[in-house]
Amino acid sequence: MTTTVPLASYLFTRLRQLGIGAVHGEPGDYTLRALDFIRPAGLRWIGNCNELNAGYAADGYARVKGMSAFCTTYGVGELSAINAVAGSYAEYSPVVHIVGCPARMVYGSNRLVHHALETGNMRVYADMYARVTAAQANLTDARTAPGLIDRVLEECRIQSRPVYIELPSDMVEAQVDESRLSAPLHIEPPTNARDLEDAVVNETLERIYSSKRPYILVDGLVRPDGIVDEVNELARVTGFPTLAITFGGGIINGSSENYHGVHAGKFGSIDHTPYTDSADLALLFGPLLSDTNTQGWSVVPKEDITISFRRNSIDIGSASHELRIKSFMRSLLSKLDPSKISAGAPNPPLSSPRDLLKSLPPPDPSAPVDQDTFYLRLSPFFRPYDIIICANGTPLVGGRDFILPPGARLVNSGVWLSVGHMLPAAQGIAVAQREALEAGQQPGRTILFEGDGSFQATAQELSTIIRYRLDVTIFIVNNDGYTFERLIHGLEEEYNDVAPWRYPEAPRFFGAPEDGSYAVETHDARNWGELLKVLESESFGDGKGLKMVNVWMRREDVTRNFKAALVLAGKQLLAGSE
Amino acid sequence: MTTTVPLASYLFTRLRQLGIGAVHGEPGDYTLRALDFIRPAGLRWIGNCNELNAGYAADGYARVKGMSAFCTTYGVGELSAINAVAGSYAEYSPVVHIVGCPARMVYGSNRLVHHALETGNMRVYADMYARVTAAQANLTDARTAPGLIDRVLEECRIQSRPVYIELPSDMVEAQVDESRLSAPLHIEPPTNARDLEDAVVNETLERIYSSKRPYILVDGLVRPDGIVDEVNELARVTGFPTLAITFGGGIINGSSENYHGVHAGKFGSIDHTPYTDSADLALLFGPLLSDTNTQGWSVVPKEDITISFRRNSIDIGSASHELRIKSFMRSLLSKLDPSKISAGAPNPPLSSPRDLLKSLPPPDPSAPVDQDTFYLRLSPFFRPYDIIICANGTPLVGGRDFILPPGARLVNSGVWLSVGHMLPAAQGIAVAQREALEAGQQPGRTILFEGDGSFQATAQELSTIIRYRLDVTIFIVNNDGYTFERLIHGLEEEYNDVAPWRYPEAPRFFGAPEDGSYAVETHDARNWGELLKVLESESFGDGKGLKMVNVWMRREDVTRNFKAALVLAGKQLLAGSE
CATH class of the missing domain: 3.40.50.970 (Thiamin diphosphate (ThDP)-binding fold, Pyr/PP domains)
Structure with missing residues (x-):
């Protein structure tokens, strides 16, 4: 005999398994029954004053905890929050947005319900959300719902971007197979083709060993990319002058001697360009190169001296190699031989906010x-x-x-x-x-x-x-x-x-x-x-x-x-x- | 020689001509230069604390003043406000939403600017707004911009729904032909084909004259439909028992003897169903028949006794006639002969909150x-x-x-x-x-x-x-x-x-x-x-x-x-x- 659990219980249990401890949000009639299942799943409810703020709060929680979730109601609630979710999307913050929706029969009806724009066009908000979320699940069928939930939660974690779940009010207590909860989700970062990874690691090492004027430049996607420790280790082992772009502040251990703070070119408190302008190698990690973040791109190193380490690619000059960063960094660090490094102390020397x-x-x-x-x-x-x-x-x-x-x-x-x-x-x-x-x-x-x-x-x-x-x-x-x-x-x-x-x-x-x-x-x-x-x-x-x-x-x-x-x-x- | 004015000046002058006295909003760098032109155009600036609230404030102002405008900045600003604009769309509130956007050259560039989700996909917010606005204008060309502005402002007024204007920051001071400002906008409600209007007026009058148990039911779209006076006049002249649906409260003069307040069926403080359930004619004005507004549709009269008076159609039973309501109402009132009315005093009599x-x-x-x-x-x-x-x-x-x-x-x-x-x-x-x-x-x-x-x-x-x-x-x-x-x-x-x-x-x-x-x-x-x-x-x-x-x-x-x-x-x- 199959043991079943209510769908909402399945969803919140999965969130708990992923390390989420609290669900933010705002109640609304289409969400109310779902909220009953939060505490029994071992989660805390945090009620915000409005939905935009709940979205921002979930974004903050996700940046620290690695993943978060928040609930809003159909239409008025979810639209109030869309700016926060778009921000999470733009900055790779893994947030699960659960929207309590009207019962399924309402969608096919010609009767207008509250929070709807009109009849016959009721998934218009989901369409808007498709532009700012990495994956979506519309839970209209108890047989497929657990699989859809698992898939979007995996995507949320793997892409480190928000996902969107539509939970009709009449599906909250639909019974689904409980046994599936014992199967772990697939959230391990994918590994790389060995040959390609080896080749690019070797090319990167060659550039590191031969550079006379290198520097490491750290931006903020290092954190969602999950390589904070690896980048710190690289900075420590190489001893290369290390700078951050604004969004990447605080990633490198602030007490490291070779960390010189945030590089903001001539607009910063210290102008590091005398060194960086004559560098022959820039190792750029987790770049999010917006105008504001880079002082109008003035601190972006020239492509020909740059190796960019991104979530899903390593770009050496203009050549882009599709590789997953986590596995790549582990391989790079294991093969790195500091004795082969030829760069000396930076000249001119770099000072720091210290x-x-x-x-x-x-x-x-x-x-x-x-x-x-x-x-x-x-x-x-x-x-x-x-x-x-x-x-x-x-x-x-x-x-x-x-x-x-x-x-x-x-x-x-x-x-x-x-x-x-x-x-x-x-x-x-x-x-x-x-x-x-x-x-x-x-x-x-x-x-x-x-x-x-x-x-x-x-x-x-x-x-x-x-x-x-x-x-x-x-x-x-x-x-x-x-x-x-x-x-x-x-x-x-x-x-x-x-x-x-x-x-x-x-x-x-x-x-x-x-x-x-x-x-x-x-x-x-x-x-x-x-x-x-x-x-x-x-x-x-x-x-x-x-x-x-x-x-x-x-x-x-x-x-x-x-x-x-x-x-x-x-x-x-x-x-x-x- | 053609006299020119800056585009922003053209836009705000048009708003002033339409009776708007204040622009709500929130500054943001992409909007700043445009805001300089508000006061010189004779408008007041009202700075809200955030964009959602600016959208709500503009909605309120529009409901009273007949039209309103608010400004937000690209991305973060406009998305924060989209729930308010969607509400204005759902409830027919004519709001002009002006979005200060990046300079035009940014759109074709591969450089990421702040408030953008990515490069190459910069009109994604405008696409979202297409679902909740009646018309849009993207002001990228000084030659066509005034015409686009005029068109969306006319649509805002004619449809009584929000419109969306994208104003790139480098277009604010683009010079446009001033003379066009002397040409009035076309905002008069359209008239009807005379034959059709006459036929439907006559059929309506027949139903009014012959009814023994009629009532008038007033909902909230009467106001955006611009027929508040006409409906009050009809209630006065016919003396028919008159009720409101919740959204239509306050439209009928509260001191009229034949106005009996809001009809909320068995969920209201007074249950009017003993009369309405046995009525033979319901004249339904400005309906917005949502579940909440109608107590689960319980106060919606049966189709076969109903004439629905909508913005763009008069529906007699199941027959829908495409007619503009304003012109229709004037014709109906001018032809109505109260002496032909056969209905007597309502039985059972209706009481009121008084x-x-x-x-x-x-x-x-x-x-x-x-x-x-x-x-x-x-x-x-x-x-x-x-x-x-x-x-x-x-x-x-x-x-x-x-x-x-x-x-x-x-x-x-x-x-x-x-x-x-x-x-x-x-x-x-x-x-x-x-x-x-x-x-x-x-x-x-x-x-x-x-x-x-x-x-x-x-x-x-x-x-x-x-x-x-x-x-x-x-x-x-x-x-x-x-x-x-x-x-x-x-x-x-x-x-x-x-x-x-x-x-x-x-x-x-x-x-x-x-x-x-x-x-x-x-x-x-x-x-x-x-x-x-x-x-x-x-x-x-x-x-x-x-x-x-x-x-x-x-x-x-x-x-x-x-x-x-x-x-x-x-x-x-x-x-x-x-």
């Missing part, structure tokens, strides 16, 4: 906090295993100067750059951190650098942080509006203003308890003296509960060298103008 | 405020020309019992039912009201009935109300979570909970000035006594500035007869279950 920080005088306590030194001076606050999250806007730029301790990591955006993304993402990450703690690991803190304009876009998720008693530290970089946009165009224009919220009152308004059951600290820092006092406070530093500092900065302030990039961006908007 | 209210005893001041009588008892608070907005959830249901004074109107949702829609919509409506005041009209107040769960979804637009010093009165129907969902399924489940915000502190947190430049009043009402005190206060009643009452209700409370509808909905989710 040197910049050392050269800074102590700040004048009465001076306003400035973008140029804020991020450098914040760095000693970080501890191993902290996860530091940079909102889109000035924190994304300033965060390039962060110096991270071992095990700490950075979360930022490489191409999507959606304002408001990072507060909900921090909430999702804090859930992942809590799970790590529960699993007996020792996670660091969750620290968000947020802009005031960004905060306003998705502020209600602060209440989700409070509601679930999560541990999050937030620096609000309060520069009175959209400073990033101001410097591109419209310095004094009203459209770059935002309303003057009283940020330190946020936790109280959003329902923080005052019975001592959850620690909340808020501070205003109007100058360096006030900020340093907060940073030195032991209770602020423990990262428990909600810590929040409202850091006042001047409205037109950004890091000095970056200002030119924004002015240039303003001009490029007119490129091709008649 | 009768219910009269029969209510005064509330016990110490008793909790209850859903069953809250909406009835609130009605005397309303004044002529107030605009009363009901959030999705319990206010949508309870608002069926409102008794409106002449000129007052109701805004609610007929099929889209997106949680969080109505606070931003109220902000947009308050801007329209301000413009009416500036134009020398005497608008009433803007009064929002909001749920606590809804408020949390889009709460930041309260700061937009404050920032622009708008006049809005808000009743928060605070029942501690998603009560609507609770009663469908999961009465005690955590997924129907929301965080316990301190609502009365909202204005202060969101930056309300405390220098007396803008009046803010907040109140807590935990029982009838506290609520009545607020309602009787002169300063609260003036509707100036921001007035807010947090009305505490029991978490499982909804109007008595409607509870059964929610239980039924919970069961229907399983319809067809295996």
Whole structure:
């Protein structure tokens, strides 16, 4: 006799097997019955305030945990979240989006149900989602549903991109074969054809051995590509000067002597181009080469000196070889013989944000906090295993100067750059951190650098942080509006203003308890003296509960060298103008 | 010599000509230069906190003003707003969505820019929008751009549905022929073939004259169809018993003797089915017959007794005649001879919410405020020309019992039912009201009935109300979570909970000035006594500035007869279950 389980139970059990511990989302009548199966499957429910924010939170959770899931309702819910899912797609974040849909009989009917645009055209949202998800499953048949679920979950993991599951309300309790749950999913990265892999490994090694002026350039897809350890090992073993592109910040161990921070060309705090422009080899890992990430492609090395290591190909100059990166890297590292390396110390030598920080005088306590030194001076606050999250806007730029301790990591955006993304993402990450703690690991803190304009876009998720008693530290970089946009165009224009919220009152308004059951600290820092006092406070530093500092900065302030990039961006908007 | 104007100037001038006074939106680098042309064209800029909310605000403004516009940026901005635009599409709200896009040369390039999913596939968002907009214009050529703009603006108005305009950043200042601006747009409703119109008018009149048990049933598309006055006139002249479907509340003058309120069958506070079930003629105006709007189609009259008056067709029984409603109604009214009407007084007689209210005893001041009588008892608070907005959830249901004074109107949702829609919509409506005041009209107040769960979804637009010093009165129907969902399924489940915000502190947190430049009043009402005190206060009643009452209700409370509808909905989710 076949033992069966309800379909929703099958789905959530599979998510649990993949290491997911929490499902984010928003209830809606088409999803309600499915939600009953979350807790019995060993998962936690995290209710967000709206669906876009649930999508962002799931994105953050996935970046840390390796995979995530969230639920929305048909139409209104899923469409509200599509921007978050598109961002996960653009930046390779593996998110499972489960949409609670009307019962199947409704699809063929000529009766209009709520959240539908019209009758006869009810899968229009699924069609839209096809453009921003790697795979889709429409669970209309109990016999095929488990297989469809398995396939999309495998694709989610293998492609490291979001997938979409339509769960009609009348399928939630459909009985499916339970035994299938004992068969493991196929999520191991595929291996390579041995001959091709050997040949390309050898060619890569030859280039590594013979180069006189090499460097390693690390971008952010290294993380979804699953080769963080391998790239660190390569940097360590070769001793090659190593730089990151903005999205790849925090991947290389920040205490490595040969790691010189983020390469932002002439727009960075340190200009590394005197070295990189004369290099004869660039080993480029996990590239996501958007205009913003690469400072208008100015830090992208020339093709003829570049080997690009991508998820599914190794590109040597203009020759592209279809190879899976994980297997390739293992092979490369096992064959690498450091004694054959001919490159000497870099000349001119490369400095790093560590040197910049050392050269800074102590700040004048009465001076306003400035973008140029804020991020450098914040760095000693970080501890191993902290996860530091940079909102889109000035924190994304300033965060390039962060110096991270071992095990700490950075979360930022490489191409999507959606304002408001990072507060909900921090909430999702804090859930992942809590799970790590529960699993007996020792996670660091969750620290968000947020802009005031960004905060306003998705502020209600602060209440989700409070509601679930999560541990999050937030620096609000309060520069009175959209400073990033101001410097591109419209310095004094009203459209770059935002309303003057009283940020330190946020936790109280959003329902923080005052019975001592959850620690909340808020501070205003109007100058360096006030900020340093907060940073030195032991209770602020423990990262428990909600810590929040409202850091006042001047409205037109950004890091000095970056200002030119924004002015240039303003001009490029007119490129091709008649 | 041809005089030229920048393309953005052309676009915004056309919007101004159509009566639009304000453009909502969110800045983004691809839009910035276009925003410079808003004020010079005589328009106001209203900056929202995020794009979804801007879309909702534009929807609200359009419902009152007849047309609206909002701006977002490419990708992240427009996708965040797509749920609002889809709602405008579903409910026939004429919104112009202007998307600031990258410069044209980027589209053909192989370089990845921010907010793009990939190169070579850059119009993917426009493709998604094609499913939820009535017309689109991609302004890539200065010679054709003005014509494309004119065409989509005409379609927006004629179809009363959203349209989509792609404005590449390098086209903003492209010079276009100014003289075209003197040619009026073609937005007059089309006329009908005379013979067909006459025949259908005559057939309709015959049915009106001969009916013994007729009624008029008014739904919400009457407003976008532009026949509010005509339907009121027909109800007045015929004296037929007149009812509304939920979405059509507030269209018929609330003080008319033959208007009996909203027909919600056995789920309404008054069950009108004893009369409607035995009727021989139903004149159905502006139908949007969704499950929620019609209580599971239970109030939809049988086809053989129905004449449906739609935007582009008059359907007599099963025969559909393609006719434009506006012209048809004028002809019908001009030919109608009331002396030929044979119907007598309705039997059984129909009562109305006015009768219910009269029969209510005064509330016990110490008793909790209850859903069953809250909406009835609130009605005397309303004044002529107030605009009363009901959030999705319990206010949508309870608002069926409102008794409106002449000129007052109701805004609610007929099929889209997106949680969080109505606070931003109220902000947009308050801007329209301000413009009416500036134009020398005497608008009433803007009064929002909001749920606590809804408020949390889009709460930041309260700061937009404050920032622009708008006049809005808000009743928060605070029942501690998603009560609507609770009663469908999961009465005690955590997924129907929301965080316990301190609502009365909202204005202060969101930056309300405390220098007396803008009046803010907040109140807590935990029982009838506290609520009545607020309602009787002169300063609260003036509707100036921001007035807010947090009305505490029991978490499982909804109007008595409607509870059964929610239980039924919970069961229907399983319809067809295996």
